Amino acid sequence: MACRICNSFTEEVLNLGLTPPANSLLDSSLAVQQTFPLVLELCESCYNVQLRDCLSSEELYLKYLYITPESTMLTRHYRYLYGYLESSGYIKKESFVVEVGSNVGLFLKFIRNKVSRVVGIDPAENICKIANEAGVDTICDFFNSESALIIRDQYGVPDIIIARHCFAHNSNPHVLMKGVTTLLSDSGYLVIENSYLLNTIENNEFDQVYHEHMFYYSIRSMMALLNIHGLRLIDVMTSLIHGGSIVFVAKRENDGIIINPSVNEYLECEQMFINRQSLKNFADKAYEIRGQIGKLIKNLRNTGKTIYTYGATAKGNTLLNFVGLTCNEIPLCIDSTPGKQGKYLPQSYIKVIPEDEGLLNPPDYFLLTAWNYRDEIINKVREAGNYHSKFIIPIPFVHIV
Ligand SMILES: [Zn+2]
Numbered sequence: 142m143a144c145r146i147c148n149s150f151t152e153e154v155l156n157l158g159l160t161p162p163a164n165s166l167l168d169s170s171l172a173v174q175q176t177f178p179l180v181l182e183l184c185e186s187c188y189n190v191q192l193r194d195c196l197s198s199e200e201l202y203l204k205y206l207y208i209t210p211e212s213t214m215l216t217r218h219y220r221y222l223y224g225y226l227e228s229s230g231y232i233k234k235e236s237f238v239v240e241v242g243s244n245v246g247l248f249l250k251f252i253r254n255k256v257s258r259v260v261g262i263d264p265a266e267n268i269c270k271i272a273n274e275a276g277v278d279t280i281c282d283f284f285n286s287e288s289a290l291i292i293r294d295q296y297g298v299p300d301i302i303i304a305r306h307c308f309a310h311n312s313n314p315h316v317l318m319k320g321v322t323t324l325l326s327d328s329g330y331l332v333i334e335n336s337y338l339l340n341t342i343e344n345n346e347f348d349q350v351y352h353e354h355m356f357y358y359s360i361r362s363m364m365a366l367l368n369i370h371g372l373r374l375i376d377v378m379t380s381l382i383h384g385g386s387i388v389f390v391a392k393r394e395n396d397g398i399i400i401n402p403s404v405n406e407y408l409e410c411e412q413m414f415i416n417r418q419s420l421k422n423f424a425d426k427a428y429e430i431r432g433q434i435g436k437l438i439k440n441l442r443n444t445g446k447t448i449y450t451y452g453a454t455a456k457g458n459t460l461l462n463f464v465g466l467t468c469n470e471i472p473l474c475i476d477s478t479p480g481k482q483g484k485y486l487p488q489s490y491i492k493v494i495p496e497d498e499g500l501l502n503p504p505d506y507f508l509l510t511a512w513n514y515r516d517e518i519i520n521k522v523r524e525a526g527n528y529h530s531k532f533i534i535p536i537p538f539v540h541i542v
Contacts, residue, residue, distance in 0.1 A: 142193055144184035145313065145356075146366050151182040152417075154190065155347065155424040160462045162196060163351035163455035166484035166493065170468075174487055179459070181350055181357070183420055188411075189362035190338055190420070192355045195312035198264070198283060201353055208268060208478060209244045214517060218382040219251040222334070225378055229401075231330045231390060232256060232301055239292060239299040239324065241284045241317065242307030244268055246277030253277070260296050262288060285316045289324035298326045305334040306386075309356040318370040322393075331372060331391040333363070339411055340385025342419055344537040347427035347463070348456040358387070359415050360408050367391050376401040382513075427463075433539045434464050438508070442470055447504040450474040451518055451532075452511025453481045453493045460510060460535055461489045468492070471508065475499040500525050506541075508533045 142151045157179040167174065180193040209215065226232040236256045240249050243261025245268055253259045261279040263269050272279035282288040284307075292299075302325055308314050321331055338357040341349050349357075356362075364374050367389075375398060376390035387407075392398060441448060450457055453476035461471075467489045474491045476482065481493045500522075507522070509515060509532050519532060519542070532542050 142182060144187060144189050145191055146189045146362055146369075147184065147187040149184050149186035151184045151189075151191070151193075153180060153193070154183045154420045155181040155350070155427055157181075157347070157350055157427075157459065157463050160351075160459065161487040162201060162353070163458040163487065164201075164353060165487050166453065166481055167487060167490070168484060170485050170490050170492070172485070176488070177352060179350060179352065183417065184362070185417060187362045187365035188338075188359040188415055189365070190357035190359070192350070192352065195355050196352050198311060201310075208271070208480065209247050211247070212514065212517065214382070214514065215247065216251070218380060219248050221380060222248075222388065223252055223255065225388070226301075226332065226390075227255070229376065229390075231332065231376075236300040237297060239296075239302050241302060241304040241320070242310065243272065243277070243279055246272035246275055246279055248303070248305065249277045250275065258296070260292065260299075262292065284320045286319040286323040289320040293324055299324060299329060300326055301330045301332060303332045303334075306336070308333050309335050309354050309358065312355050314356065314366055315369070318366065318372070322370050322372070325393070327393060327395075329392070331389075333389045333391070334386055335389075337379060337385050337387035338362075339415055340379075340387075342415065342423040344385060345423065345426045345430060346385075346456075346536055347423065347430070348460040348536060351455045351459045353455060358389075360387075360389075360404070360411050361415075363389050373398055373400075374404055375399065377403050377407045379407070430535060430539060431464050434460070434508075434533075434535055435466075437533065437539060438464075438466060438470050441506060446506060447472075448506045448508055448533075449499060449504040450486075450491060450510045451507040451522075452476060452509065452514070453478070453484075453486060454511045456513075457510025458486055458488070461486065461491070466508075473499065473504075474510070475507070496521070496525070500527055503527045503530045505529070506531050506533055508535065510535075512536050 159176040161174045237258045240261045249259040264283045269279045269281040335358045338359045372391045378388040468491045474493045
């Protein structure tokens with residue numbers, strides 16, 4: 142296949158089998174669903190890792206169920222990200238900020254009193270409605286050069302465009318980049334946050350692979366993408382959110398550009414640790430974890446133990462479906478998002494129930510499918526008076542706490 146960033150030839154890295162889209166929860170236990178191949182491939186020319194088969198954005202996002210949860214960990218991350226952008230001079234009191242893929246507007250809500258104006262854009266109608274009702278001005282549309290023109294006409298030219306975790310979510314990132322170059326002021330900054338490929342492979346996070354995640358960015362692949370659109374990477378920062386993320390800061394190419402030394406420092410490190418061999422090791426680890434979890438669940442079931450999953454997450458569905466676990470082994474999944482409760486996880490048909498219902502009759506074990514919120518979840522369960530259940534943590538290696 143061809144790299145969707147630089148058009149070079151790609152090679153297969155990991156095959157997770159046929160699965161339904163990970164966020165497509167089912168209304169009934171009898172619902173039939175379509176599955177699609179979930180295959181990861183590498184471009185050795187720009188070090189882009191991408192999904193081989195992409196679903197259309199319309200199929201995935203028009204009725205999107207993922208709503209950013211209110212979480213102390215996320216608020217801390219917003220403070221950290223804003224602090225970095227502010228102290229580096231990228232974001233100022235007088236800045237007009239546009240956020241692409243702004244979801245229910247939590248980040249914009251966090252920064253709106255610190256800047257002059259904020260506007261969000263997100264394609265999912267149900268999600269835009271929540272954002273607008275919360276007072277965060279949000280346009281309901283896909284971001285591209287046409288909607289960029291609408292923003293420019295209605296609101297003016299932004300000083301900073303922020304795109305958090307959405308450059309991985311579109312099969313054609315060039316469309317997003319054209320939106321950016323249509324909209325951004327000449328001296329403006331583009332800030333892109335994504336899961337970082339280096340963290341994904343170092344922490345064995347193969348469960349980050351699902352149909353919504355079409356790209357796994359490295360510094361090299363992001364540089365290749367930016368350069369095609371006349372933009373230049375000027376800064377890089379990493380954070381621990383979502384299992385390890387990276388923040389890229391870019392500007393339009395011009396003579397006066399200053400590049401932060403962090404770019405070369407991170408790049409040198411990446412060149413050592415992201416290569417064909419490390420991706421092969423990553424795939425081997427994924428198969429190893431699959432075998433270990435399958436065996437552990439089987440043993441626990443044989444000794445009469447009950448198991449629920451915790452977190453009706455996309456990553457959880459990749460894990461369950463890759464291991465081949467279903468409602469036969471794990472009858473229930475706990476999740477605090479009301480929109481997910483009463484539904485069934487795709488392919489595994491595990492029923493999603495609210496936290497208080499799960500507390501009435503707690504299982505012996507929770508398989509923690511939202512392991513990135515591990516401490517928050519364990520504290521919540523213990524504070525609710527459940528000292529009985531143990532937690533199976535699947536990533537970065539299988540263990541029980
Ligand atoms: Zn490439």
